[in-house]
Amino acid sequence: xxxxxxxxxxxxxxxxxxxxxxxxxxxxxxxxxxxxxxxxxxxxxxxxxxxxxxxxxxxxxxxxxxxxxxxxxxxxxxxxxxxxxxxxxxxxxxxxxxxxxxxxxxxxxxxxxxxxxxxxxxxxxxxxxxxx
Amino acid sequence: xxxxxxxxxxxxxxxxxxxxxxxxxxxxxxxxxxxxxxxxxxxxxxxxxxxxxxxxxxxxxxxxxxxxxxxxxxxxxxxxxxxxxxxxxxxxxxxxxxxxxxxxxxxxxxxxxxxxxxxxxxxxxxxxxxxxxxxxxxxxxxxxxxxxxxxxxxxxxxxxxxxxxxxxxxxxxxxxxxxxxxxxxxxxxxxxxxxxxxxxxxxxxxxxxxxxxxxxxxxxxxxxxxxxxxxxxxxxxxxxxxxxxxxxxxxxxxxxxxxxxxxxxxxxxxxxxxxxxxxxxxxxxxxxxxxxxxxxxxxxxxxxxxxxxxxxxxxxxxxxxxxxxxxxxxxxxxxxxxxxxxxxxxxxxxxxxxxxxxxxxxxxxxxxxxxxxxxxxxxxxxxxxxxxxxxxxxxxxxxxxxxxxxxxxxxxxxxxxxxxxxxxxxxxxxxxxxxxxxxxxxxxxxxxxxxxxxxxxxxxxxxxxxxxxxxxxxxxxxxxxxxxxxxxxxxxxxxxxxxxxxxxxxxxxxxxxxxxxxxxxxxxxxxxxxxxxxxxxxxxxxxxxxxx
Amino acid sequence: xxxxxxxxxxxxxxxxxxxxxxxxxxxxxxxxxxxxxxxxxxxxxxxxxxxxxxxxxxxxxxxxxxxxxxxxxxxxxxxxxxxxxxxxxxxxxxxxxxxxxxxxxxxxxxxxxxxxxxxxxxxxxxxxxxxxxxxxxxxxxxxxxxxxxxxxxxxxxxxxxxxxxxxxxxxxxxxxxxxxxxxxxxxxxxxxxxxxxxxxxxxxxxxxxxxxxxxxxxxxxxxxxxxxxxxxxxxxxxxxxxxxxxxxxxxxxxxxxxxxxxxxxxxxxxxxxxxxxxxxxxxxxxxxxxxxxxxxxxxxxxxxxxxxxx
Numbered sequence: 007x008x009x010x011x012x013x014x015x016x017x018x019x020x021x022x023x024x025x026x027x028x029x030x031x032x033x034x035x036x037x038x039x040x041x042x043x044x045x046x047x048x049x050x051x052x053x054x055x056x057x058x059x060x061x062x063x064x065x066x067x068x069x070x071x072x073x074x075x076x077x078x079x080x081x082x083x084x085x086x087x088x089x090x091x092x093x094x095x096x097x098x099x100x101x102x103x104x105x106x107x108x109x110x111x112x113x114x115x116x117x118x119x120x121x122x123x124x125x126x127x128x129x130x131x132x133x134x135x136x137x138x
Numbered sequence: 139x140x141x142x143x144x145x146x147x148x149x150x151x152x153x154x155x156x157x158x159x160x161x162x163x164x165x166x167x168x169x170x171x172x173x174x175x176x177x178x179x180x181x182x183x184x185x186x187x188x189x190x191x192x193x194x195x196x197x198x199x200x201x202x203x204x205x206x207x208x209x210x211x212x213x214x215x216x217x218x219x220x221x222x223x224x225x226x227x228x229x230x231x232x233x234x235x236x237x238x239x240x241x242x243x244x245x246x247x248x249x250x251x252x253x254x255x256x257x258x259x260x261x262x263x264x265x266x267x268x269x270x271x272x273x274x275x276x277x278x279x280x281x282x283x284x285x286x287x288x289x290x291x292x293x294x295x296x297x298x299x300x301x302x303x304x305x306x307x308x309x310x311x312x313x314x315x316x317x318x319x320x321x322x323x324x325x326x327x328x329x330x331x332x333x334x335x336x337x338x339x340x341x342x343x344x345x346x347x348x349x350x351x352x353x354x355x356x357x358x359x360x361x362x363x364x365x366x367x368x369x370x371x372x373x374x375x376x377x378x379x380x381x382x383x384x385x386x387x388x389x390x391x392x393x394x395x396x397x398x399x400x401x402x403x404x405x406x407x408x409x410x411x412x413x414x415x416x417x418x419x420x421x422x423x424x425x426x427x428x429x430x431x432x433x434x435x436x437x438x439x440x441x442x443x444x445x446x447x448x449x450x451x452x453x454x455x456x457x458x459x460x461x462x463x464x465x466x467x468x469x470x471x472x473x474x475x476x477x478x479x480x481x482x483x484x485x486x487x488x489x490x491x492x493x494x495x496x497x498x499x500x501x502x503x504x505x506x507x508x509x510x511x512x513x514x515x516x517x518x519x520x521x522x523x524x525x526x527x528x529x530x531x532x533x534x535x536x537x538x539x540x541x542x543x544x545x546x547x548x549x550x551x552x553x554x555x556x557x558x559x560x561x562x563x564x565x566x567x568x569x570x571x572x573x574x575x576x577x578x579x580x581x582x583x584x585x586x587x588x589x590x591x592x593x594x595x596x597x598x599x600x601x602x603x604x605x606x607x608x609x610x611x612x613x614x615x616x617x618x619x620x621x622x623x624x625x626x627x628x629x630x631x632x633x634x635x636x637x638x639x640x641x642x643x644x645x646x647x648x649x650x651x652x653x654x655x656x657x658x659x660x661x662x663x664x665x666x667x668x669x670x671x672x673x674x675x676x677x678x679x680x681x682x683x684x685x686x
Numbered sequence: 687x688x689x690x691x692x693x694x695x696x697x698x699x700x701x702x703x704x705x706x707x708x709x710x711x712x713x714x715x716x717x718x719x720x721x722x723x724x725x726x727x728x729x730x731x732x733x734x735x736x737x738x739x740x741x742x743x744x745x746x747x748x749x750x751x752x753x754x755x756x757x758x759x760x761x762x763x764x765x766x767x768x769x770x771x772x773x774x775x776x777x778x779x780x781x782x783x784x785x786x787x788x789x790x791x792x793x794x795x796x797x798x799x800x801x802x803x804x805x806x807x808x809x810x811x812x813x814x815x816x817x818x819x820x821x822x823x824x825x826x827x828x829x830x831x832x833x834x835x836x837x838x839x840x841x842x843x844x845x846x847x848x849x850x851x852x853x854x855x856x857x858x859x860x861x862x863x864x865x866x867x868x869x870x871x872x873x874x875x876x877x878x879x880x881x882x883x884x885x886x887x888x889x890x891x892x893x894x895x896x897x898x899x900x901x902x903x904x905x906x907x908x909x910x911x912x913x914x915x916x917x918x919x920x921x922x923x924x925x926x927x928x929x930x931x932x933x934x935x936x937x938x939x940x941x942x943x944x945x946x947x948x949x950x951x952x953x954x955x956x957x958x959x960x961x962x963x964x965x966x967x968x969x970x971x972x973x974x975x976x977x978x979x980x981x982x983x984x985x986x987x988x989x990x991x992x993x994x995x996x
Contacts, residue, residue, distance in 0.1 A: 022338015045684030061705030076264025
């Protein structure tokens, strides 16, 4: 790809399982993205602030603890508050299918559930960054 | 492989003929992490020194198990990790499990509890009661064990950074039930080092965390001789993506760190060593896992002897096992029952002391009651129907298993030496050295799946269109509000002057390098909350944050 | 967001505008020139730019995070440009330095920007330089440029910064020996981090002798500091050293000299960077060419109107 896409991978909430987040960060790097990782246990406000400073094209959130319904929309709101509602938010984790519609209504563009392949995730990031 | 008399001729004749007509499925066969798997192990693949390397069960170096009769005497403890929502809900699940033949409890706490936050903390948003039960104070702990006699069950608690506080609550609940403190039995995980590496529920920096752990060793040595004071865990390291060798090396290196810290604090090695327990992962490479358990046992015995332990009980690596959560698939979830069965079998063949079997639906959500029952039944079938429990260490002497056991041990030794050279476990964690190694292994594994080199049934081969969705267990969002309500009522009804006094005694003990268990017990008895107690310690010890 | 909003936002310290401004310049997007034109030379001149470099594993990010804490306790607004290499294969990059600085995420007076080298031959001079100046424009009094100490990039940092600290740690012995002749000698401060580890004292002695040799040979002083970054020890003293050296350099004219030199390098960097795509196009057109590469390069430059033959 010619334009460099910058993305931020964040772990909101208290969940410390970052294997998935790190694997995706590495896969995105290997597909030409510049990837900023926040580390675990960050508040939605901290993640949004970092995304704004880094001026990323998209934010990817991961939560495996079941707190996604509260945390993912909170990141979307914090970005809007900072005047950065053009930064796309996508999310993944142990997310029941029933929650997907709710999250999308709240402004999360794409949701990845267990079973999504790296290719799916990378393509989705590519898609949302290109459309931006 | 060294020459075996007939090996050369077999290679030249039968093998060569076979390979020319039927090539093997792969050019090379290898374990996760790249170690090549031999086509055929032969007698010369393993050494001759039976007594020194393999020996007898219940005798150094314990390769064949920690008891002479193993499961012929007593089966492993079937211990299912459970807990969600409120204390009352979890209490119901424990009673259900006990009714169905589980022989030990294993408490899952929610993330705010594990990180020492009360349910009304800002960071607890959305997390209350989700991955475990929410415990804010002794009041919740009393409900959690209502009607469960603590002199009869053994209880394992997955709690690390605030382990002292939750353990103190457990002690007080037992005392209130009229159970003598020295009679309670069970395990607290209390393994902070792997939290920095793989699991993430740390609060304080490594040094004060290690002090808390040593304090627990000391207190339990005097007061609760049947309680395992720590469960040194490779499970989460493996879940984070490590190889089997890394799991052994990093876990035992953590174990050595705890031992050395306690020795520096003046504790007697043979006094506390017997209460160190371990916790490993049973993943899908069945034979490698069996060898891993045996290698870990032998290596720990050698390490402890070298560290100067004199009693056989101090040399024994006793461990709990859980089947590998990361191998469960969201696709065709019934396949997970088969995976869990094979993984559980590896743990039994490897000589585990207790076992948790995962439920088929755990890639999707918390397990339903029905799927938890099937998971438990899996253990029961292995125990009562297969016959594998009727002899001791049945795979010993297998050329392949013994060769693999040797390899895992020697590679783990090498990796542990590297950590030592780089300044020890704590330095390697702060540096990110250990985390990076695990990350690389995890990514390599995932790439193998994506490229099709590694086949996961139902995921990258043998897929089907799936329509029906299984029923999922969901924690109601009201739980958070209920829990916060109860917390506020508690704060209004307890003696707050007493609470403040106890907290300030705790603070001065923490500041003055005093022993902390007694002051924590005093706080707990007055219904000081977990968050209040941990905040005092945060102020004195500081907080640790993620570093890659 | 239009460019005038971005420009105005940078001066207003708006995080969104600062982030956008750096991206626009980094990507050579339309508006880059307007942003660069708008920067105030005095603000840039007043800002202290410190390069932090060193071997992997020496603890640079931890030290940088502690320096942030130190400068914030002095109520100084601070910028950090954290540079990591791009993967030569994919062109992507994992920018992980931010993890250790996330505690400051909600502090609007800590401006952090992670940057990838993007495979530029000369490192990241151009973009990082612009980022530093945009941060200065937004009121940062200190900007730290942190970069991994492998390869070419730390030489560029040395050129960019007013002064440079090289972070070392015990246990990296062979690598330090290998660096001695080159990089070590261009640093203004040698920081022995992890001073609580075995071997730290010996390393300090070793570095002091490096400093002394440099004094004798070049007549320039080099400081040696010890820190235990993960415990915050020695960090205040290090910041104080930065201040003192900066004072000396200002007084001696060294600072002005370095800034001028940095500007020259940046111009060269940009010039090469800006013409690179056109050269690459020409090279692609000449697939069949099998003569000498240098002769081809001369031909291409001539076609582009650049006289390169002697």
